[in-house]
Amino acid sequence: MTGYYTAAQIRAAEEATGDLLSGGVLMVRAANAVAGTVLARLRRRGAGVYGRRVLLVVGAGNNGGDALFAGATLVRRGVRVEALLLDPDRAHRAGLSAFRRVGGRVTDGVPQTLDVAVDAVVGLGGRGPLRPQAAAVFDVIAQTGATVVAVDLPSGIDPDTGVVHQPSVRADVSVTFGAPRLAHLLAGPQCGEVVVADIGIDLPESSVDSPSNTEVAQWWPLPGPHDDKYSQGVVGIVAGSATYPGAAVLSTAAAVAATSGMTRYIGPAAEQVLAVCPEVVTAAGVGAAGRVQAWAIGPGIGTGDQAHELLADVLAADLPTLIDADGLTVLARDPGLLAGRAAPTLLTPHAGEFARLAGADPTPDRLTAVRALAERMNATVLLKGRITLVADPDGRVSGNDAGSSWAATAGAGDVLTGIAGALLSAGLPARAAGVAAARVHGLAAARASGGAPIGASALRAAVAPALRELSDLRE
Ligand SMILES: NC(=O)C1=CN([C@@H]2O[C@H](COP(=O)(O)OP(=O)(O)OC[C@H]3O[C@@H](n4cnc5c(N)ncnc54)[C@H](O)[C@@H]3O)[C@@H](O)[C@H]2O)[C@@H](O)CC1
Ligand SMILES: [K+]
Numbered sequence: 001m002t003g004y005y006t007a008a009q010i011r012a013a014e015e016a017t018g019d020l021l022s023g024g025v026l027m028v029r030a031a032n033a034v035a036g037t038v039l040a041r042l043r044r045r046g047a048g049v050y051g052r053r054v055l056l057v058v059g060a061g062n063n064g065g066d067a068l069f070a071g072a073t074l075v076r077r078g079v080r081v082e083a084l085l086l087d088p089d090r091a092h093r094a095g096l097s098a099f100r101r102v103g104g105r106v107t108d109g110v111p112q113t114l115d116v117a118v119d120a121v122v123g124l125g126g127r128g129p130l131r132p133q134a135a136a137v138f139d140v141i142a143q144t145g146a147t148v149v150a151v152d153l154p155s156g157i158d159p160d161t162g163v164v165h166q167p168s169v170r171a172d173v174s175v176t177f178g179a180p181r182l183a184h185l186l187a188g189p190q191c192g193e194v195v196v197a198d199i200g201i202d203l204p205e206s207s208v209d210s211p212s213n214t215e216v217a218q219w220w221p222l223p224g225p226h227d228d229k230y231s232q233g234v235v236g237i238v239a240g241s242a243t244y245p246g247a248a249v250l251s252t253a254a255a256v257a258a259t260s261g262m263t264r265y266i267g268p269a270a271e272q273v274l275a276v277c278p279e280v281v282t283a284a285g286v287g288a289a290g291r292v293q294a295w296a297i298g299p300g301i302g303t304g305d306q307a308h309e310l311l312a313d314v315l316a317a318d319l320p321t322l323i324d325a326d327g328l329t330v331l332a333r334d335p336g337l338l339a340g341r342a343a344p345t346l347l348t349p350h351a352g353e354f355a356r357l358a359g360a361d362p363t364p365d366r367l368t369a370v371r372a373l374a375e376r377m378n379a380t381v382l383l384k385g386r387i388t389l390v391a392d393p394d395g396r397v398s399g400n401d402a403g404s405s406w407a408a409t410a411g412a413g414d415v416l417t418g419i420a421g422a423l424l425s426a427g428l429p430a431r432a433a434g435v436a437a438a439r440v441h442g443l444a445a446a447r448a449s450g451g452a453p454i455g456a457s458a459l460r461a462a463v464a465p466a467l468r469e470l471s472d473l474r475e
Contacts, residue, residue, distance in 0.1 A: 001215060003206030004185045004399075007124040007159040010178060013201040026199050027062065030177045031069030031095075033197030034151055037175040038074060038116050041147045045115055050078035052115045055107070055146070057137055058083050059121040059155070060090035066151050067120030068095030068104075075102045082107040086121060086134055110137060114146040119169045123152035124181070129165035130156040138169055150174040153183050154190055161365040162186020162387075179203050185210060186367060188387060188401040208367070208397045213443075216436045217473040221426035223260045232261035233425030236289050237418065238297035238310055238327075245269035247300025247325070247414045250456050253277050254418025255296070257463040258440070259426055264289050266310075267301070286313040294320040296421025298327025299414040312337055315345075320424040322346045322433075324417040325353070332356040338379060344430040345379035348417060354383055371395050380430035382420070382438070384413065390434035398435035402442035406449035411456025416441050419463065440466050 019026045042049045056071050058064035068091070071081045082105045085091045100106075110117075121134050130138065134155065141148065148171045153159060156168020162183040174191040176184065178201040184194045185208065211219075223232055235255050240248025248269035255263045256277045263280050265273045266289055270282040283289040295314045301307045303326050311330050314321055320343050323331055328349050331337055335357075338345060347357070354362045354373065362369035362383055374381040374391035382390045386408075388400045420437035424430065440463060447469075448454045448462035 001209045001211055002180060003203070004180050004182045004208045004210070005203060005206055006182060009203065010124060010181065013178060013203050017201055026177070026201070027065055027069060029199040030066045030197065031073065033177065033195070033199070034066055034070035034118065034149070034175050035073040037173060037195050038070065038079075038118065038149055039077065041116055041149060041173060042079070045147060052079055053111055053113060054079050054081045054116045054118065055110060055114055055141070056081065056083040056118045057121055057134065058085050058091055059134070060087040061122065061125050062092060063123030063125070063151050064120045065092030065095035066123075067118050068092055068099040070118070071104050072098040072102045075099070075104045081105070082111065084108065084110070084137060110140040110144065112144065114141065114144040116149055117141045117146045118149050118151060119155050119171060120151040121155035121169070124159050126155055126157070126159065130167045130169065135167040138167070147172045148192075150191065152176050153181055157183050157187045157190055159183045161367060163364045164190050179206075182208060182367065185399045185401065186387060207395055208399065210399045210401075211435060211439070213439070213470060214473045214475070216439045217470040218475070219428060219432055219436055220467070220470065221259050221261070221423070221428070222471065227260070229260070229262045230291065232259050233422060233427065234262040234264065234291055234293045235421045235425035236264045236266060236286070236292040236295045237421060238266045238286065238295065238314060239299040239301060239414065239417070240267045240269035240273075241300050241302050242268055243302075244300030245272040246411060248273050249276050250411050250414035250460055251296065251299050251418040251421070252280055254415040254460050254463060255422040256280065256418075257460065258419040258422035258437075258467070261422060261425055263422070264292060286310060286317070292317070292319060292425070293427075294322070294421060294425035296322040296324070296417050296424070298324035299417055301326045303329045308334065315341060318343045320344045320346070320430065322348060322417060322421045322424055324348045325413060328353040329356055335377065338377060344424070346382060346420065346424065346430040346434055347377065347379050348382040348384065348413070348420065348434070350384045350413065367397065371397065380434060382434040384416070388435070388438040390431050390438070392431050396431065398431050400435050400438040400442060402438070402445065404442070404446050404449065406454055407441060407445035407459060409454060409456055409459070412441070412445070412459055415456055415460045415463070440470065443469070
Protein backbone atom coordinates (compact mmCIF):
# COMPACT_ATOMS: atom_id res chain seq x y z
CA MET A 1 0.00 0.00 0.00
CA THR A 2 1.45 3.37 -0.95
CA GLY A 3 0.45 6.20 1.40
CA TYR A 4 0.14 9.80 0.22
CA TYR A 5 0.79 12.78 2.50
CA THR A 6 -0.06 16.45 2.92
CA ALA A 7 2.69 19.06 2.87
CA ALA A 8 2.06 19.67 6.58
CA GLN A 9 2.58 15.99 7.41
CA ILE A 10 5.84 15.93 5.47
CA ARG A 11 7.10 19.12 7.07
CA ALA A 12 6.22 17.80 10.55
CA ALA A 13 8.16 14.59 9.88
CA GLU A 14 11.13 16.59 8.63
CA GLU A 15 11.05 18.86 11.68
CA ALA A 16 10.95 15.84 13.95
CA THR A 17 14.40 14.85 12.72
CA GLY A 18 15.79 18.10 14.16
CA ASP A 19 17.64 18.81 10.93
CA LEU A 20 18.09 22.49 10.09
CA LEU A 21 17.37 22.60 6.40
CA SER A 22 20.07 24.92 5.09
CA GLY A 23 22.28 22.37 3.45
CA GLY A 24 21.56 19.98 6.31
CA VAL A 25 21.59 16.24 6.05
CA LEU A 26 18.03 15.97 4.70
CA MET A 27 18.77 18.34 1.88
CA VAL A 28 22.01 16.52 1.07
CA ARG A 29 20.09 13.25 0.85
CA ALA A 30 17.38 14.89 -1.26
CA ALA A 31 20.02 16.38 -3.57
CA ASN A 32 21.74 13.02 -3.97
CA ALA A 33 18.43 11.50 -5.01
CA VAL A 34 17.87 14.27 -7.56
CA ALA A 35 21.38 13.80 -8.97
CA GLY A 36 20.87 10.03 -9.16
CA THR A 37 17.61 10.45 -11.04
CA VAL A 38 19.14 12.91 -13.50
CA LEU A 39 22.08 10.56 -14.14
CA ALA A 40 19.69 7.66 -14.74
CA ARG A 41 17.69 9.72 -17.20
CA LEU A 42 20.83 10.90 -19.01
CA ARG A 43 21.88 7.27 -19.44
CA ARG A 44 18.41 6.37 -20.68
CA ARG A 45 18.77 9.00 -23.41
CA GLY A 46 22.14 7.67 -24.59
CA ALA A 47 25.50 6.32 -23.50
CA GLY A 48 27.63 8.20 -20.99
CA VAL A 49 26.99 11.29 -18.88
CA TYR A 50 30.23 13.21 -19.52
CA GLY A 51 29.59 16.48 -21.33
CA ARG A 52 25.81 16.00 -21.44
CA ARG A 53 23.75 19.14 -20.83
CA VAL A 54 21.50 19.79 -17.87
CA LEU A 55 19.64 22.99 -17.00
CA LEU A 56 18.48 23.70 -13.46
CA VAL A 57 15.51 26.06 -13.27
CA VAL A 58 15.86 27.39 -9.75
CA GLY A 59 13.25 29.22 -7.66
CA ALA A 60 13.56 31.03 -4.37
CA GLY A 61 13.28 28.26 -1.82
CA ASN A 62 14.67 24.97 -0.61
CA ASN A 63 13.31 23.22 -3.70
CA GLY A 64 15.88 25.24 -5.64
CA GLY A 65 18.46 24.34 -2.97
CA ASP A 66 17.96 20.64 -3.66
CA ALA A 67 18.65 21.24 -7.35
CA LEU A 68 21.76 23.37 -6.77
CA PHE A 69 23.36 20.76 -4.50
CA ALA A 70 22.39 18.08 -7.02
CA GLY A 71 23.94 20.27 -9.75
CA ALA A 72 27.23 20.35 -7.83
CA THR A 73 27.28 16.55 -7.73
CA LEU A 74 26.50 16.35 -11.45
CA VAL A 75 29.28 18.81 -12.33
CA ARG A 76 31.71 16.60 -10.42
CA ARG A 77 30.57 13.70 -12.60
CA GLY A 78 31.48 15.66 -15.73
CA VAL A 79 27.95 16.75 -16.65
CA ARG A 80 27.66 20.22 -18.20
CA VAL A 81 25.24 21.89 -15.80
CA GLU A 82 23.87 25.41 -15.95
CA ALA A 83 21.56 27.08 -13.45
CA LEU A 84 18.87 29.57 -14.45
CA LEU A 85 18.02 31.55 -11.32
CA LEU A 86 14.48 32.93 -11.47
CA ASP A 87 15.06 35.12 -8.43
CA PRO A 88 18.86 35.46 -8.12
CA ASP A 89 18.79 37.38 -4.84
CA ARG A 90 16.75 34.70 -3.10
CA ALA A 91 18.41 31.62 -4.59
CA HIS A 92 19.49 29.10 -1.94
CA ARG A 93 22.83 30.51 -0.73
CA ALA A 94 24.63 27.39 0.43
CA GLY A 95 23.38 25.48 -2.61
CA LEU A 96 24.51 28.19 -5.00
CA SER A 97 27.99 28.42 -3.48
CA ALA A 98 28.38 24.64 -3.57
CA PHE A 99 27.34 24.69 -7.23
CA ARG A 100 29.70 27.56 -8.12
CA ARG A 101 32.60 26.09 -6.15
CA VAL A 102 32.79 23.06 -8.46
CA GLY A 103 32.52 25.19 -11.60
CA GLY A 104 28.76 25.19 -12.15
CA ARG A 105 27.65 28.08 -14.38
CA VAL A 106 24.75 30.48 -13.98
CA THR A 107 22.89 31.35 -17.19
CA ASP A 108 20.10 33.65 -18.36
CA GLY A 109 18.73 31.51 -21.13
CA VAL A 110 17.83 27.98 -22.19
CA PRO A 111 20.58 26.23 -24.19
CA GLN A 112 19.48 25.14 -27.66
CA THR A 113 20.47 21.57 -27.08
CA LEU A 114 19.56 20.12 -23.73
CA ASP A 115 19.31 16.59 -22.34
CA VAL A 116 17.58 17.17 -19.00
CA ALA A 117 15.79 20.16 -17.48
CA VAL A 118 15.36 20.14 -13.70
CA ASP A 119 12.22 21.86 -12.42
CA ALA A 120 13.19 23.31 -9.05
CA VAL A 121 10.94 26.38 -9.22
CA VAL A 122 8.81 25.43 -6.21
CA GLY A 123 8.04 22.31 -4.22
CA LEU A 124 5.99 21.98 -1.06
CA GLY A 125 5.96 25.78 -0.68
CA GLY A 126 4.40 26.32 -4.11
CA ARG A 127 1.10 28.14 -4.46
CA GLY A 128 -0.81 28.91 -7.64
CA PRO A 129 0.39 28.66 -11.23
CA LEU A 130 3.87 29.05 -12.67
CA ARG A 131 4.69 32.74 -12.86
CA PRO A 132 5.06 34.12 -16.44
CA GLN A 133 8.88 34.15 -16.43
CA ALA A 134 9.09 30.50 -15.37
CA ALA A 135 6.34 29.53 -17.81
CA ALA A 136 8.26 31.16 -20.67
CA VAL A 137 11.38 29.21 -19.71
CA PHE A 138 9.49 25.91 -19.75
CA ASP A 139 7.94 26.75 -23.13
CA VAL A 140 11.44 27.01 -24.58
CA ILE A 141 12.53 23.85 -22.77
CA ALA A 142 9.62 21.97 -24.37
CA GLN A 143 11.02 22.84 -27.80
CA THR A 144 14.36 21.23 -26.98
CA GLY A 145 12.77 17.84 -26.28
CA ALA A 146 14.68 17.60 -23.00
CA THR A 147 13.56 15.15 -20.31
CA VAL A 148 11.93 17.13 -17.49
CA VAL A 149 12.85 16.02 -13.96
CA ALA A 150 10.73 17.69 -11.27
CA VAL A 151 12.26 18.13 -7.84
CA ASP A 152 9.60 16.96 -5.36
CA LEU A 153 6.65 17.73 -7.64
CA PRO A 154 6.02 19.64 -10.84
CA SER A 155 5.77 23.36 -10.15
CA GLY A 156 2.29 24.84 -10.57
CA ILE A 157 0.60 21.80 -9.01
CA ASP A 158 -0.89 22.20 -5.56
CA PRO A 159 0.83 19.69 -3.24
CA ASP A 160 -2.32 18.90 -1.22
CA THR A 161 -5.19 19.10 -3.71
CA GLY A 162 -3.32 18.11 -6.86
CA VAL A 163 -5.01 21.00 -8.65
CA VAL A 164 -3.11 21.51 -11.89
CA HIS A 165 -2.89 25.27 -12.27
CA GLN A 166 -2.33 26.81 -15.69
CA PRO A 167 0.43 27.15 -16.59
CA SER A 168 2.31 24.41 -14.79
CA VAL A 169 5.14 22.00 -15.45
CA ARG A 170 4.50 18.54 -16.90
CA ALA A 171 7.29 16.24 -15.77
CA ASP A 172 8.64 13.00 -17.18
CA VAL A 173 9.77 12.02 -13.71
CA SER A 174 9.25 13.50 -10.24
CA VAL A 175 11.76 12.69 -7.53
CA THR A 176 10.31 13.12 -4.06
CA PHE A 177 11.56 12.59 -0.54
CA GLY A 178 10.44 10.35 2.30
CA ALA A 179 7.00 9.55 0.89
CA PRO A 180 4.79 10.66 -1.98
CA ARG A 181 2.68 13.77 -1.60
CA LEU A 182 -1.08 13.82 -2.29
CA ALA A 183 -0.35 15.56 -5.60
CA HIS A 184 1.52 12.49 -6.84
CA LEU A 185 -1.76 10.56 -6.71
CA LEU A 186 -4.24 13.33 -7.48
CA ALA A 187 -2.23 14.77 -10.37
CA GLY A 188 -0.43 11.54 -11.29
CA PRO A 189 -0.44 12.02 -15.06
CA GLN A 190 1.28 15.42 -14.67
CA CYS A 191 4.03 14.00 -12.44
CA GLY A 192 5.29 11.25 -14.76
CA GLU A 193 7.17 8.43 -13.07
CA VAL A 194 7.38 9.07 -9.32
CA VAL A 195 10.68 8.18 -7.64
CA VAL A 196 10.52 8.16 -3.84
CA ALA A 197 13.90 8.60 -2.16
CA ASP A 198 14.44 7.51 1.42
CA ILE A 199 15.84 10.52 3.31
CA GLY A 200 15.37 9.02 6.76
CA ILE A 201 12.11 10.57 7.93
CA ASP A 202 9.33 8.69 9.74
CA LEU A 203 5.71 9.18 8.77
CA PRO A 204 2.50 7.98 10.42
CA GLU A 205 0.02 5.83 8.51
CA SER A 206 -1.67 7.89 5.82
CA SER A 207 -5.41 8.33 5.42
CA VAL A 208 -4.97 8.32 1.62
CA ASP A 209 -3.52 5.30 -0.09
CA SER A 210 -3.35 3.24 -3.23
CA PRO A 211 -2.87 -0.54 -3.27
CA SER A 212 -0.23 -2.24 -5.38
CA ASN A 213 -1.29 -4.68 -8.08
CA THR A 214 -0.01 -7.47 -5.85
CA GLU A 215 -2.28 -6.33 -3.01
CA VAL A 216 -5.28 -6.15 -5.32
CA ALA A 217 -4.42 -9.65 -6.56
CA GLN A 218 -4.32 -10.92 -2.99
CA TRP A 219 -7.66 -9.35 -2.09
CA TRP A 220 -9.35 -10.85 -5.12
CA PRO A 221 -11.65 -13.75 -4.25
CA LEU A 222 -10.45 -16.88 -6.02
CA PRO A 223 -12.13 -20.20 -5.29
CA GLY A 224 -10.28 -22.55 -2.96
CA PRO A 225 -10.78 -26.27 -2.43
CA HIS A 226 -13.73 -25.72 -0.07
CA ASP A 227 -15.54 -23.02 -2.03
CA ASP A 228 -18.83 -23.38 -3.81
CA LYS A 229 -20.94 -20.99 -5.86
CA TYR A 230 -22.34 -19.38 -2.71
CA SER A 231 -19.10 -18.91 -0.79
CA GLN A 232 -17.65 -16.83 -3.63
CA GLY A 233 -20.58 -14.44 -3.37
CA VAL A 234 -23.96 -14.04 -5.00
CA VAL A 235 -24.51 -10.61 -6.53
CA GLY A 236 -27.90 -9.35 -7.63
CA ILE A 237 -27.74 -6.90 -10.52
CA VAL A 238 -30.66 -4.53 -11.06
CA ALA A 239 -30.04 -2.78 -14.35
CA GLY A 240 -31.38 -2.04 -17.81
CA SER A 241 -34.74 -1.15 -19.25
CA ALA A 242 -36.58 -1.61 -22.53
CA THR A 243 -34.70 1.47 -23.75
CA TYR A 244 -31.32 0.47 -22.29
CA PRO A 245 -30.92 -3.31 -22.35
CA GLY A 246 -27.18 -2.86 -23.01
CA ALA A 247 -26.55 -1.54 -19.51
CA ALA A 248 -27.97 -4.79 -18.12
CA VAL A 249 -25.81 -6.94 -20.37
CA LEU A 250 -22.59 -5.04 -19.65
CA SER A 251 -22.96 -4.90 -15.86
CA THR A 252 -24.15 -8.49 -15.51
CA ALA A 253 -21.50 -9.91 -17.82
CA ALA A 254 -18.81 -7.96 -15.98
CA ALA A 255 -19.99 -9.45 -12.68
CA VAL A 256 -19.84 -12.92 -14.21
CA ALA A 257 -16.28 -12.29 -15.37
CA ALA A 258 -15.09 -10.81 -12.07
CA THR A 259 -15.59 -13.74 -9.71
CA SER A 260 -16.64 -17.36 -9.76
CA GLY A 261 -19.64 -16.55 -7.56
CA MET A 262 -23.19 -16.50 -8.81
CA THR A 263 -24.82 -13.60 -10.63
CA ARG A 264 -28.54 -12.91 -10.53
CA TYR A 265 -30.27 -10.44 -12.79
CA ILE A 266 -33.47 -8.52 -12.11
CA GLY A 267 -34.94 -6.32 -14.81
CA PRO A 268 -36.65 -6.28 -18.19
CA ALA A 269 -33.57 -7.31 -20.22
CA ALA A 270 -33.36 -10.92 -19.03
CA GLU A 271 -33.52 -12.28 -22.56
CA GLN A 272 -30.61 -10.16 -23.77
CA VAL A 273 -28.60 -10.94 -20.64
CA LEU A 274 -29.15 -14.70 -21.02
CA ALA A 275 -28.16 -14.55 -24.68
CA VAL A 276 -24.71 -13.33 -23.61
CA CYS A 277 -24.42 -15.10 -20.22
CA PRO A 278 -26.56 -18.21 -19.93
CA GLU A 279 -25.11 -18.83 -16.44
CA VAL A 280 -26.99 -15.84 -15.01
CA VAL A 281 -30.07 -16.62 -12.92
CA THR A 282 -32.90 -14.20 -13.57
CA ALA A 283 -35.84 -13.31 -11.35
CA ALA A 284 -39.00 -11.26 -11.75
CA GLY A 285 -38.27 -8.88 -8.89
CA VAL A 286 -36.00 -8.05 -5.99
CA GLY A 287 -38.17 -9.97 -3.52
CA ALA A 288 -38.24 -13.06 -5.74
CA ALA A 289 -34.48 -13.20 -6.30
CA GLY A 290 -33.59 -15.80 -3.67
CA ARG A 291 -30.26 -15.73 -1.89
CA VAL A 292 -28.20 -12.61 -2.61
CA GLN A 293 -25.13 -11.36 -0.70
CA ALA A 294 -24.85 -7.92 -2.31
CA TRP A 295 -26.85 -5.78 -4.69
CA ALA A 296 -25.67 -3.57 -7.51
CA ILE A 297 -28.37 -1.29 -8.86
CA GLY A 298 -28.70 1.55 -11.26
CA PRO A 299 -27.31 1.36 -14.80
CA GLY A 300 -30.10 2.10 -17.27
CA ILE A 301 -33.01 1.59 -14.84
CA GLY A 302 -34.53 4.98 -15.58
CA THR A 303 -35.37 7.62 -13.02
CA GLY A 304 -39.14 7.31 -12.62
CA ASP A 305 -41.40 5.80 -9.97
CA GLN A 306 -40.53 2.25 -10.91
CA ALA A 307 -36.82 2.91 -10.47
CA HIS A 308 -37.53 4.53 -7.11
CA GLU A 309 -39.47 1.48 -6.02
CA LEU A 310 -36.67 -0.86 -7.10
CA LEU A 311 -34.07 1.17 -5.23
CA ALA A 312 -36.22 1.30 -2.10
CA ASP A 313 -36.70 -2.50 -2.23
CA VAL A 314 -32.98 -3.15 -2.66
CA LEU A 315 -31.92 -0.76 0.09
CA ALA A 316 -34.50 -2.15 2.50
CA ALA A 317 -32.83 -5.57 2.27
CA ASP A 318 -29.90 -3.98 4.13
CA LEU A 319 -27.23 -5.96 2.30
CA PRO A 320 -24.02 -4.44 0.92
CA THR A 321 -25.27 -2.35 -2.00
CA LEU A 322 -23.66 -0.51 -4.87
CA ILE A 323 -25.68 2.33 -6.42
CA ASP A 324 -24.72 3.70 -9.82
CA ALA A 325 -26.01 5.82 -12.70
CA ASP A 326 -29.82 6.25 -12.73
CA GLY A 327 -29.88 4.82 -9.21
CA LEU A 328 -27.84 7.81 -8.08
CA THR A 329 -30.18 10.27 -9.77
CA VAL A 330 -33.09 8.68 -7.92
CA LEU A 331 -31.12 8.77 -4.67
CA ALA A 332 -30.22 12.44 -5.17
CA ARG A 333 -33.93 13.24 -5.20
CA ASP A 334 -34.61 11.10 -2.12
CA PRO A 335 -31.44 10.73 0.02
CA GLY A 336 -33.64 9.52 2.88
CA LEU A 337 -33.62 6.11 1.17
CA LEU A 338 -30.28 5.44 2.88
CA ALA A 339 -31.63 6.16 6.36
CA GLY A 340 -31.21 3.40 8.90
CA ARG A 341 -28.96 1.21 6.80
CA ALA A 342 -26.35 -0.79 8.66
CA ALA A 343 -24.84 -2.64 5.68
CA PRO A 344 -22.15 -0.93 3.56
CA THR A 345 -23.30 1.31 0.72
CA LEU A 346 -21.05 2.13 -2.23
CA LEU A 347 -22.06 5.05 -4.45
CA THR A 348 -20.22 5.23 -7.79
CA PRO A 349 -20.91 8.64 -9.38
CA HIS A 350 -19.15 10.27 -12.31
CA ALA A 351 -18.69 14.02 -12.00
CA GLY A 352 -22.22 14.84 -13.23
CA GLU A 353 -23.93 12.38 -10.88
CA PHE A 354 -21.69 13.61 -8.10
CA ALA A 355 -22.91 17.16 -8.68
CA ARG A 356 -26.52 15.93 -8.49
CA LEU A 357 -25.82 14.27 -5.12
CA ALA A 358 -23.60 16.95 -3.61
CA GLY A 359 -25.17 20.05 -5.16
CA ALA A 360 -21.78 21.12 -6.53
CA ASP A 361 -19.19 19.97 -9.03
CA PRO A 362 -16.41 17.86 -7.44
CA THR A 363 -13.63 19.85 -9.11
CA PRO A 364 -11.17 21.36 -8.60
CA ASP A 365 -10.48 19.83 -5.15
CA ARG A 366 -11.82 16.32 -5.77
CA LEU A 367 -10.32 14.86 -2.60
CA THR A 368 -12.07 17.29 -0.28
CA ALA A 369 -15.29 16.98 -2.28
CA VAL A 370 -15.43 13.18 -2.20
CA ARG A 371 -14.65 13.07 1.51
CA ALA A 372 -17.39 15.59 2.28
CA LEU A 373 -20.01 13.68 0.29
CA ALA A 374 -19.05 10.35 1.89
CA GLU A 375 -19.42 11.88 5.33
CA ARG A 376 -22.70 13.56 4.50
CA MET A 377 -24.27 10.49 2.90
CA ASN A 378 -22.72 8.15 5.47
CA ALA A 379 -21.73 5.95 2.53
CA THR A 380 -18.57 5.03 0.67
CA VAL A 381 -18.30 7.24 -2.41
CA LEU A 382 -16.32 6.27 -5.51
CA LEU A 383 -15.74 9.31 -7.70
CA LYS A 384 -14.89 8.17 -11.21
CA GLY A 385 -12.25 9.69 -13.43
CA ARG A 386 -8.75 9.07 -14.71
CA ILE A 387 -7.93 9.17 -11.00
CA THR A 388 -10.68 7.30 -9.17
CA LEU A 389 -11.08 8.25 -5.52
CA VAL A 390 -12.97 6.03 -3.06
CA ALA A 391 -13.80 7.71 0.26
CA ASP A 392 -15.21 6.17 3.42
CA PRO A 393 -17.39 8.28 5.72
CA ASP A 394 -14.50 8.41 8.25
CA GLY A 395 -12.29 10.26 5.73
CA ARG A 396 -10.06 7.40 4.63
CA VAL A 397 -9.54 7.41 0.87
CA SER A 398 -8.10 4.94 -1.62
CA GLY A 399 -7.17 6.05 -5.09
CA ASN A 400 -6.46 4.50 -8.45
CA ASP A 401 -4.79 6.03 -11.47
CA ALA A 402 -6.26 4.21 -14.47
CA GLY A 403 -2.97 4.76 -16.27
CA SER A 404 -4.78 5.65 -19.49
CA SER A 405 -8.08 7.23 -20.47
CA TRP A 406 -9.31 4.49 -22.82
CA ALA A 407 -12.12 3.63 -20.39
CA ALA A 408 -13.72 7.02 -20.98
CA THR A 409 -16.37 5.44 -23.20
CA ALA A 410 -20.13 4.85 -22.97
CA GLY A 411 -21.00 1.78 -20.91
CA ALA A 412 -17.63 1.56 -19.16
CA GLY A 413 -19.31 2.57 -15.90
CA ASP A 414 -21.72 -0.37 -16.22
CA VAL A 415 -18.71 -2.69 -16.39
CA LEU A 416 -17.28 -1.15 -13.21
CA THR A 417 -20.62 -1.68 -11.46
CA GLY A 418 -20.58 -5.38 -12.27
CA ILE A 419 -16.99 -5.89 -11.10
CA ALA A 420 -17.41 -3.93 -7.86
CA GLY A 421 -20.79 -5.53 -7.14
CA ALA A 422 -19.27 -9.00 -7.45
CA LEU A 423 -16.48 -8.03 -5.05
CA LEU A 424 -18.98 -6.67 -2.52
CA SER A 425 -20.88 -9.95 -2.63
CA ALA A 426 -17.62 -11.80 -1.93
CA GLY A 427 -17.32 -9.82 1.29
CA LEU A 428 -14.77 -7.14 0.41
CA PRO A 429 -15.26 -3.88 2.33
CA ALA A 430 -16.78 -1.16 0.15
CA ARG A 431 -13.62 0.93 -0.22
CA ALA A 432 -11.47 -2.08 -1.11
CA ALA A 433 -14.11 -3.37 -3.53
CA GLY A 434 -14.28 0.03 -5.20
CA VAL A 435 -10.57 0.61 -5.62
CA ALA A 436 -9.84 -3.00 -6.62
CA ALA A 437 -12.59 -2.86 -9.24
CA ALA A 438 -11.23 0.43 -10.55
CA ARG A 439 -7.74 -1.08 -10.81
CA VAL A 440 -8.90 -4.09 -12.83
CA HIS A 441 -11.16 -1.87 -14.94
CA GLY A 442 -8.13 0.30 -15.81
CA LEU A 443 -5.93 -2.71 -16.56
CA ALA A 444 -8.65 -4.22 -18.72
CA ALA A 445 -9.06 -0.95 -20.64
CA ALA A 446 -5.34 -0.72 -21.35
CA ARG A 447 -5.26 -4.36 -22.43
CA ALA A 448 -8.30 -4.09 -24.67
CA SER A 449 -7.09 -0.88 -26.26
CA GLY A 450 -3.44 -1.49 -27.11
CA GLY A 451 -3.47 2.09 -28.41
CA ALA A 452 -6.81 2.16 -30.23
CA PRO A 453 -10.20 3.41 -28.99
CA ILE A 454 -12.42 0.71 -27.46
CA GLY A 455 -16.07 0.21 -26.64
CA ALA A 456 -17.38 -1.10 -23.33
CA SER A 457 -17.90 -4.62 -24.75
CA ALA A 458 -14.20 -4.90 -25.51
CA LEU A 459 -13.45 -3.58 -22.04
CA ARG A 460 -15.74 -6.16 -20.47
CA ALA A 461 -14.13 -8.93 -22.52
CA ALA A 462 -10.70 -7.87 -21.25
CA VAL A 463 -11.65 -8.26 -17.57
CA ALA A 464 -10.74 -11.97 -17.53
CA PRO A 465 -7.33 -11.52 -19.20
CA ALA A 466 -6.56 -8.62 -16.85
CA LEU A 467 -7.45 -10.81 -13.87
CA ARG A 468 -5.32 -13.63 -15.22
CA GLU A 469 -2.35 -11.27 -15.37
CA LEU A 470 -3.04 -10.06 -11.83
CA SER A 471 -3.37 -13.55 -10.42
CA ASP A 472 0.21 -14.24 -11.51
CA LEU A 473 1.21 -11.73 -8.80
CA ARG A 474 -0.39 -13.68 -5.95
CA GLU A 475 2.11 -15.06 -3.51
N1 LIG B 1 11.61 20.60 4.73
C1 LIG B 1 12.67 19.80 4.63
O1 LIG B 1 13.23 19.33 5.62
C2 LIG B 1 13.17 19.41 3.30
C3 LIG B 1 12.75 20.11 2.18
N2 LIG B 1 13.23 19.85 0.99
C4 LIG B 1 12.86 20.65 -0.17
O2 LIG B 1 12.34 21.88 0.23
C5 LIG B 1 11.13 22.12 -0.48
C6 LIG B 1 10.27 23.08 0.28
O3 LIG B 1 11.01 24.27 0.37
P1 LIG B 1 10.39 25.66 0.77
O4 LIG B 1 9.57 25.53 1.97
O5 LIG B 1 11.54 26.60 0.84
O6 LIG B 1 9.41 26.03 -0.40
P2 LIG B 1 9.57 26.04 -1.98
O7 LIG B 1 10.99 25.92 -2.39
O8 LIG B 1 8.62 25.05 -2.49
O9 LIG B 1 9.00 27.48 -2.35
C7 LIG B 1 9.77 28.62 -2.01
C8 LIG B 1 9.04 29.90 -2.12
O10 LIG B 1 8.58 30.13 -3.43
C9 LIG B 1 7.57 31.13 -3.41
N3 LIG B 1 6.45 30.70 -4.26
C10 LIG B 1 5.31 30.06 -3.91
N4 LIG B 1 4.56 29.81 -5.00
C11 LIG B 1 5.23 30.28 -6.04
C12 LIG B 1 4.98 30.29 -7.43
N5 LIG B 1 3.87 29.77 -7.94
N6 LIG B 1 5.89 30.83 -8.25
C13 LIG B 1 7.03 31.36 -7.76
N7 LIG B 1 7.33 31.38 -6.43
C14 LIG B 1 6.44 30.85 -5.60
C15 LIG B 1 7.17 31.29 -2.00
O11 LIG B 1 7.72 32.49 -1.52
C16 LIG B 1 7.78 30.06 -1.31
O12 LIG B 1 8.05 30.25 0.02
C17 LIG B 1 10.56 20.75 -0.69
O13 LIG B 1 9.62 20.73 -1.75
C18 LIG B 1 11.81 19.97 -1.01
O14 LIG B 1 12.15 20.11 -2.37
C19 LIG B 1 14.26 18.84 0.80
O15 LIG B 1 15.49 19.52 0.81
C20 LIG B 1 14.25 17.78 1.86
C21 LIG B 1 14.16 18.33 3.22
K1 LIG C 1 9.50 21.46 -8.48
